[in-house]
Amino acid sequence: MLDSRFDPSAAEARLYKRWEELGCFTPSMDTAAEPYCIVIPPPNVTGVLHMGHALNHTLQDVLVRFERMRGKNVLWQPGTDHAGIATQMVVERELAKEGKKRTDLTRDEFTAKVWQWKAQSGGQIVEQDKRLGVSADWSRERFTMDEGLSAAVRKVFVQLYNEGLIYRDKRLVNWDPHFQTAISDLEVENRETPGHMWHFKYPLAGGETYEYMEKDEDGNVTLRETRDYISIATTRPETMLGDGAVAVHPEDARYAPIVGKLCEIPVGPKEHRRLIPIITDEYPDPDFGSGAVKITGAHDFNDYQVAKRAGIPMYALMDERGAMRADGAPYAQEAAAAKKRVDTWLDLFDPSGAGRFHSPAGETAPEDVSGANLVPDAYRGLDRFEARARVIADITADGNAVMVEGEDGAMVPLVEDKVIMQPFGDRSGVVIEPMLTDQWFVNAEELSKEARAAVADGRTDFVPENWSKTYFNWLDNIEPWCISRQLWWGHRIPVWYGRSLSGDPNTLVITYNEQLGPVDGRQIFCASSESEALELAAEYARKELRLDEVDAFVSDESTVNRIDMTNSGQVPFQYPIVQDPDVLDTWFSSALWPFSTLGWPDKTKELETFYPGAVLVTAFDIIFFWVARMMMMGLKFGPKGADSKPMVPFKHVYIHALVLDEKGQKMSKSKGNAMDPLELIDEYGADALRFTMARLAGMGRNIRLSRQAVEGNRNFGTKLWNAARFCQMNECANWDGELDPAALTEPVNQWIAGEVAAAFAETTAALEAYRFDDGAGAAYKFVWNTFCDWYLELIKPLLNGEDEEAKAETRRVAGWTLDQILKLLHPFMPFITEELWGALAEHGPARGDVLMRQSWPRLGSAYVNPAAAAEMDWVCDLISEIRSFRADLGVPAGAKVPMTLVGAPRANRERLTRHHAAITARARLETARAEPAAPEGSVTTVVGGASVALRIADLIDVAEAKARLDKEVAGLNKELAGLSKKLANPNFIAKAPEDIVAENRQRLADGEVRVDKLAAARAGLDAL
RNA sequence: GGGCGGUUAGCUCAGCGGUAGAGCACUACGUUGACAUCGUAGGGGUCACUGGUUCGAUCCCAGUACCGCCCACCA
Secondary structure (H helix, E strand, O other), X not given: OOOOOOOHHHHHHHHHHHHHHHOOOOOOOOOOOOEEEEEOOOOEOOOOOOHHHHHHHHHHHHHHHHHHHOOOEEEEEOEEEOOHHHHHHHHHHHHHHOOOOHHHXXXXXXXXXXXXXXXXXXXXXXXXXXXXXXXXOHHHOEEOOOHHHHHHHHHHHHHHHHOOOEEEEEEEEEEEOOOOEEEOHHHEEEEEEEEEEEEEEEEEHHHOOEEEEEEOOOOOEEEEEEEOEEEEEEOOHHHHHHOXXXXXXXXXXXXXXXXXXXXXXXOOOHHHOOEEEEEEOOOOOOOOOOOEEEEOOOOOHHXXXXXXXXXXXXXXXXXXXXXXXXXXXXXXXXXXXXXHHHHHHHHHEOOOOOOOEOOOOOOOOOOOOOHHHHOOHHHOOOEHHHHHHHHHHHHHHHOOEOEEEOOOOOEEEOEEEEEEEEEEEOOOOOEOEEEEEEEEEEOHHHHHHHHHHHHHOOOOEEEOOOHHHHHHHHHOOOOOEEOEEOOOOOOEOOEEEEEOOOOOHHHOOOEEEOOOEEEEOEEEEEOOOHXXXXXXXXXXXXXXXXXXXXXXXXXXXXXXXXXXEEEOOOEEEEOOEEEOOOEEOHHXXXXXXXXXXXXXXXXXXXXXXXXXXEEEEEEHHHHHHHHHHHHHHHHHHOOEOOOOOEOOOEEEEEEEOEEEOOOOOEOOOOOOOOOOHHXXXXXXXXXXXXXXXXXXXXXXXXXXXXHHHHHHHHHHHHHHHHHHHHHHHOOOOOOOOOOOHHHOOOHHHHHHHHHHHHHHHHHHHHHHOOOHHHHHHHHXXXXXXXXXXXXHHHHHHHHHOOOHHHHHHHHHHHHHHHHHHHHHHOOOXXXXXXXXXXXXXXXXXXXXXXXXXXOOOOOOHHHOOHHHHXXXXXXXXHHHHHHHHHHHXXXXXXXXXXXXXXXXXXXXXXXXXXXXXXXXXXXXXXXEEEEOOOOOOOEEEEEXXXXXXXXXXXXXXXXXXXXXXXXXXXXXXXXXXXXXXXXXXXXXXXXXXXXXXXXXXXXXXXXXXHHHHHHHHHHHHHHO
């Protein structure tokens, strides 16, 4: 006998272990079976199971268990992601506990430490997933840094490089000063932050003046004054030292007189201030600020564009920590040189009115200088925010701040409070600094073409469909993808540098900067291994070197790799190469996940069988990071299909909601509103959490999770458990596992068989359409409302009755139905269903195998018996109506009353006889008879066109009974009036579909009968 | 600024051209031999607003208001 409740904590681990031991999670590899593959979105190896995982993994597990039961050859491919920054961060924190920094170790020592950390405490999420019931094939677990996956990364990189789709470029990138690495656009979070805008005067060179005029819309002059400066508004004064120009709009009349002239940056020692030209560009908005913008190409993305267009030099003022550089030549020394350069620029300036520099050869005109030299000694080494304060103070002290009248009438510097969108690193949380550095980029635009086309032509589709718009929108505006990261943990870029062996001997120097990588005079060898790179290098050197030059190239570097070569077998020389120190963006390897996990680039059986995946299940927040990139890489490198083109990595992308707390807030540790899935599992069991997730996983954008919801679904489990207990107590079992619906004789049994079929049809259709909510909802409704509330109650008389045949049939059917329910719920609630499946076998049929490996029933129309369904509907209606009537009239719940059915057709009189026991029990009746007339002292209601008379006159308040009838008649009459009006409308009759018209006529007719009967009942009450 | 979405019962949300739904909450009654983590019954909605299309609109279309989210961004 079952206990009165299910104890998840005792059962879950045992059941999970059983499944594992039986190998339930590994694909059947049955060649006749249709393959079905889902790759898990790999959680970070540092990750712990949060609600997002719980939802994501539950949904996949539902699909995977469902498809396994449907007989498919299912692989759910699990694994974890090495998560570059996140993992490096964790290990650095560990080191900090020992009082060490990453840089106290060598790179190799550090990465060894990370591997060690991973072995000890990485991947806890896998164990946590097991508690949730995740049925992934753990024997095939992969890690993005595994040797095989790393080889895939290198192969992809090399090929993209060779095709020119990966390239190195010096561009302005997002720099995270905390982690001291470049990051991609997607890793930047723009947030509104309170800030200030300062207004400063840039004096014109040589004290020149001009007439400054402002006009209103009608052309009236509102301000006219003589100025010897141009006013500039900025939110970032600390970058002024790197200004290359001041730009105004070409049609801005206010500044027309001074375009092409020079102005002075009002910062730094007075005698050495730099002069910069005033240029025109479409970028400045005349209506914003002063209409004049300082152009600081190395520190602002907009300015960068302007500087490139106009040939303005860019000066990088900051170091990798975001502090003002301290590595420059003495400032005074630079100043003299700067003067000279200005003269050169002016030669190149086009005075004809275009207000731009020429660059006849299409080259940047002014010579680039190191921004380091432009930082005055006083600012060197200052953090960017300290530098800002100093610059503001110095300019103000100097009298170059724009002044306005303050509240007390005194003149004060003009500083506007302004909310500015500020970029933050999504991991570090520090303000991102645009930095001009050499980085590796992927030509995402090129790769995006096929990725876009595949969704546009339906090779892959999004569910819900409208996420494809988001996908398109991003791809259509895609920027180059910065893939290099200045970290130690990750896939090291498979590129080696050597000296350039041709051209000017002066350039034959590898300038190797720890942070920024080799920057000059290099020769690139991109190869999937160091030995291949050495071969390439050797080939190159042999080609370029002339024997008589060999001596010049013998390296004195001792720490780098060397190749010893013999040119013509005679003169030995050395040609050192050094690998790029950077690693790849984590998402680069994630992009390969759908095929790298299956063994690519080897032609494995797994790849052949399981690629492309059936569906990718993920949340919308990583459509750009991951989904789009998997599409790009899959369509470039994935196994080829019938058309000999690479196939999409998955056919469907199911995008689920984000899990929010009950108030609709995003869960986060810092807000303290995070719910821990493990804690919920401890308290309510994994099934309750899973079922909650499935029921909430509608098509919406977010789901609000509450403890109460989980509790409710735990209660559902208890309900199921007790239903099973009831079946067990009544010896309900289906001994042979079969059921022939045609052989059934009891209507209640015929009916429930059809309801089982309907429930499976509904849940199956819902899961096929990724409607987890509907699938779980249909199962829930069937189990609770149909099976427990009605079927089990209706069969009690049969189980307790004398008719042994009916009893035997009912036991069989109840047992069968319960077995089907366990199958129906298994994808959602694997533990409790498996436990019951096994427990019921103790005093029931032997099961042969675990529930998890049972097949999903396909119950055809043979199971549906419309006559039985109609009969049971009538029985249930009768019971419901009597119960409702009794309750409304205040008949004591315990009172058993006599009931008389009046004016019912013969079929219903027979039904009454057949279900006499059930009806009297459920409706709490003393007697239930069909008679030609209602007996004395009875009060009447109406069911299905017949009057139902209850002899309760002495139990109730007659006035209340009248009121109830009046209320119902009134409501009915209102409805009937509407129907009559509709049916009297010739347009309705003419234009509405026939079945709708017929339905309305029927409703009117039925309603009229009911009104008549109710009126009669009312009259009967009057007579009392 | 560009894009996407929302507004339906007290709450959370389904629905979708033809009688407004669920869960939770609420009210009343109830220990009927599986289950009080339960049962029975009940109350509760001008489906944001304004127009349009239609025989008929919560649903389709246009506009308005408010609320979200994503992307970009004015120095």
